[in-house]
Amino acid sequence: MTIDRRNFLAAGAAAGALSLTPRIAHADAMFAPTPGAWRTFEVTTRVDILMPEGATQVWVPLPAMNAPDWFQPKGSRWQTNGKAREAKSGGADLLHVEWTAAEQKPYVEIVSKMATRDRAVDLSKPAKVAPLSEAERKLYLASTDLVPLDGIVKHTADRAVGLAKTDIEKARAIYEWVVDNSYRRASTRGCGTGDVAAMLKSGDLGGKCADLNALFVALARAAGIPARDVYGLRIAPSRFGYKSLGANSEMVTKAQHCRAEVWLEGHGWVPMDPADVRKVILEEPPGKLAINDAKVAAARKALFGSWETNWLAYNSAHDVVLPGSKTGKVGFLMYPQGETKGAQLDPLDPDNFRYTIRTKETTSA
Numbered sequence: 001m002t003i004d005r006r007n008f009l010a011a012g013a014a015a016g017a018l019s020l021t022p023r024i025a026h027a028d029a030m031f032a033p034t035p036g037a038w039r040t041f042e043v044t045t046r047v048d049i050l051m052p053e054g055a056t057q058v059w060v061p062l063p064a065m066n067a068p069d070w071f072q073p074k075g076s077r078w079q080t081n082g083k084a085r086e087a088k089s090g091g092a093d094l095l096h097v098e099w100t101a102a103e104q105k106p107y108v109e110i111v112s113k114m115a116t117r118d119r120a121v122d123l124s125k126p127a128k129v130a131p132l133s134e135a136e137r138k139l140y141l142a143s144t145d146l147v148p149l150d151g152i153v154k155h156t157a158d159r160a161v162g163l164a165k166t167d168i169e170k171a172r173a174i175y176e177w178v179v180d181n182s183y184r185r186a187s188t189r190g191c192g193t194g195d196v197a198a199m200l201k202s203g204d205l206g207g208k209c210a211d212l213n214a215l216f217v218a219l220a221r222a223a224g225i226p227a228r229d230v231y232g233l234r235i236a237p238s239r240f241g242y243k244s245l246g247a248n249s250e251m252v253t254k255a256q257h258c259r260a261e262v263w264l265e266g267h268g269w270v271p272m273d274p275a276d277v278r279k280v281i282l283e284e285p286p287g288k289l290a291i292n293d294a295k296v297a298a299a300r301k302a303l304f305g306s307w308e309t310n311w312l313a314y315n316s317a318h319d320v321v322l323p324g325s326k327t328g329k330v331g332f333l334m335y336p337q338g339e340t341k342g343a344q345l346d347p348l349d350p351d352n353f354r355y356t357i358r359t360k361e362t363t364s365a
Contacts, residue, residue: 041236
């Protein structure tokens with residue numbers, strides 16, 4: 001029996017789709033995101049369990065980041081032949097779906113709506129922002145399973161910070177240190193594991209966004225600056241013409257991307273993304289750009305304090321306990337997770353898991 005549950009917020013009907021073609025003024029457009037008009041999107045996630053071996057369950061992240069200045073979730077609806085319920089775990093919103101062993105073709109399809117706009121923080125002009133609560137400060141200065149703050153992490157943070165005194169100066173020093181000392185490794189599966197201690201102990205600072213931005217977050221926390229990873233998905237091309245920094249197809253199954261934020265007094269949460277600087281260096285056509293290339297320099301400048309939000313935000317949760325899981329918690333929730341007969345399905349193998357994610361820009365929220 002198909003279950004159809006809806007929890008859309010009242011936001012008006014979507015009316016058609018817009019082209020995914022990037023809006024670029026000219027080939028040499030610089031990378032300079034600024035807050036402007038809101039864009040609305042509909043993202044469809046479909047999960048099919050091809051070879052269930054007994055009782056089966058999945059956990060699918062829902063885009064639910066509470067960030068009214070730049071990201072507004074508009075709710076999700078779903079269809080499934082299993083038992084589905086929306087849940088929260090460790091700060092992540094997710095859909096938990098269960099099927100009995102009798103179901104031979106388990107599936108769930110989720111349609112989520114959201115509005116996004118670019119963000120940029122003027123760090124030269126402090127503003128009136130609500131203070132970070134003590135509970136939040138404690139949370140975003142804490143160590144996690146993958147982000148310890150003592151030992152080699154603390155030692156590295158001290159070296160990166162150097163003589164910097166203010167939090168802005170320290171954040172800048174750490175950002176530049178990560179850009180200069182890390183690299184994007186094309187062979188890393190998915191977005192990486194985010195195991196900061198292992199990276200530093202090995203001396204190999206290669207990886208992808210969940211590794212490099214986790215490194216930034218770990219060093220910031222170890223330096224006493226509240227910081228967090230933000231896990232999400234690229235959903236549109238870059239309007240600045242950066243092929244490496246956008247989703248260039250409606251199929252975004254493998255377009256997951258983790259970003260970072262730091263809390264700076266007088267500014268609030270400030271966007272950062274040193275990992276995308278390294279992505280531009282490795283992948284922006286024609287590839288393997290020099291660190292002083294104009295496109296790299298523009299991205300490096302912009303990604304300290306701004307994001308192009310052609311991207312949705314799922315959550316900023318670490319050490320996520322999946323309700324009812326037989327295999328325990330995950331370091332972060334950015335991909336669909338699944339189990340059949342108590343055995344974990346590989347979230348980085350969507351062709352065999354199997355799941356697909358599609359994006360569509362719409363004309364109204």
